[in-house]
Amino acid sequence: MNQIDNYTIEQIPQYRRQFIDYTIRRFFSTYFITKWPIDCVQLLDVISSNNSLSLQVGTVSNVSSSFDAISIYNPESHDYQIILNKNKINYPFKESRDRRLNFTIAHELGHIFLDHLSISDDVKTTDERFIEDLEANEFAGRLLMPQSILLNCNFYSLEAVADFFNVSVSALTTRIHVLRRLDLLTLRKSVVCRQCGNTERSFFSKYCMICGSKWQDNENGILKTYYKGIEVNNNSEALACPNCCDDSGCILSSNCNKCGAVIINTCTNEHNPHCDYHSTGNGRYCEICGSKTEFFKGGYIKPWYEEQPELMSESIAEGSL
Numbered sequence: 411m412n413q414i415d416n417y418t419i420e421q422i423p424q425y426r427r428q429f430i431d432y433t434i435r436r437f438f439s440t441y442f443i444t445k446w447p448i449d450c451v452q453l454l455d456v457i458s459s460n461n462s463l464s465l466q467v468g469t470v471s472n473v474s475s476s477f478d479a480i481s482i483y484n485p486e487s488h489d490y491q492i493i494l495n496k497n498k499i500n501y502p503f504k505e506s507r508d509r510r511l512n513f514t515i516a517h518e519l520g521h522i523f524l525d526h527l528s529i530s531d532d533v534k535t536t537d538e539r540f541i542e543d544l545e546a547n548e549f550a551g552r553l554l555m556p557q558s559i560l561l562n563c564n565f566y567s568l569e570a571v572a573d574f575f576n577v578s579v580s581a582l583t584t585r586i587h588v589l590r591r592l593d594l595l596t597l598r599k600s601v602v603c604r605q606c607g608n609t610e611r612s613f614f615s616k617y618c619m620i621c622g623s624k625w626q627d628n629e630n631g632i633l634k635t636y637y638k639g640i641e642v643n644n645n646s647e648a649l650a651c652p653n654c655c656d657d658s659g660c661i662l663s664s665n666c667n668k669c670g671a672v673i674i675n676t677c678t679n680e681h682n683p684h685c686d687y688h689s690t691g692n693g694r695y696c697e698i699c700g701s702k703t704e705f706f707k708g709g710y711i712k713p714w715y716e717e718q719p720e721l722m723s724e725s726i727a728e729g730s731l
């Protein structure tokens with residue numbers, strides 16, 4: 411594999427870019443990829459155990475230090491192999507240089523899924539092989555750092571964002587260059603919950619209203635995430651009962667007059683008996699004392715970790731260029 415650090419997307423012919431779009435979409439749906447970051451070591455297991463393709467992974471150690479990995483296809487048996495340089499495997503990934511392996515594997519998967527291996531290298535020109543490496547890099551970039559996910563990140567440091575995506579700082583920098591989004595690096599930093607990615611909070615918030623963790627030392631999260639809730643008015647009263655969905659005017663009382671459910675998202679006072687804080691409709695925890703809210707305690711809104719991200723894999727893949 412050749413790491414090409416400076417390339418522009420125009421170097422890849424238009425029809426091949428469309429093929430990469432199509433291939434990555436199919437890849438996401440075949441292997442059920444909906445969450446980031448991606449750990450390619452685990453992904454290799456998923457691919458090997460899925461019977462849509464026969465893939466083995468091996469290592470070699472007596473090779474030059476410039477060798478990272480190679481992928482091989484056997485046309486008789488239709489088997490694919492990825493061979494990695496054992497000396498370069500430092501897994502689980504801890505530092506930026508260890509995470510290089512994640513991109514290396516994604517790059518080799520690019521060669522396999524973009525069908526570069528069905529024609530032997532011997533009959534390709536140097537230029538053709540160069541373009542194939544660009545394509546494999548583009549595949550790896552889109553797989554590990556989809557544009558739509560990248561654009562939702564809080565760029566408070568390059569290292570932290572690279573760490574989030576499980577890639578080296580140089581792989582992240584290249585991706586940002588290719589997308590021509592250097593502006594991301596200078597965007598104003600936001601306060602993002604490190605645990606759940608929530609960015610909504612009131613001025614005096616002490617606890618994250620979505621996951622309940624303390625904001626203190628927990629503000630440098632990477633992926634900004636929006637969590638849904640119940641529609642409420644300015645006084646935190648549900649527009650319709652969150653339990654029986656009746657919208658025929660139980661608004662003047664604090665309970666639904668049909669089913670008795672609490673319809674105002676106030677603090678349940680688990681931690682502070684005097685707290686009277688009113689949360690927004692998606693608040694799971696009181697921002698002031700950290701107690702559960704009525705809507706969360708009543709089971710009308712799900713815990714944050716059970717909620718599916720709103721971005722679907724299809725739209726993620728379409729970060730078209």
Ligand SMILES: [Zn+2]
Binds near residue numbers: 412543546
């Ligand atoms: Zn390559």
Ligand SMILES: [Zn+2]
Binds near residue numbers: 604606618619620
């Ligand atoms: Zn949170």
Ligand SMILES: [Zn+2]
Binds near residue numbers: 651652653654666
């Ligand atoms: Zn009701």
Ligand SMILES: [Zn+2]
Binds near residue numbers: 678679686687701
């Ligand atoms: Zn409270």
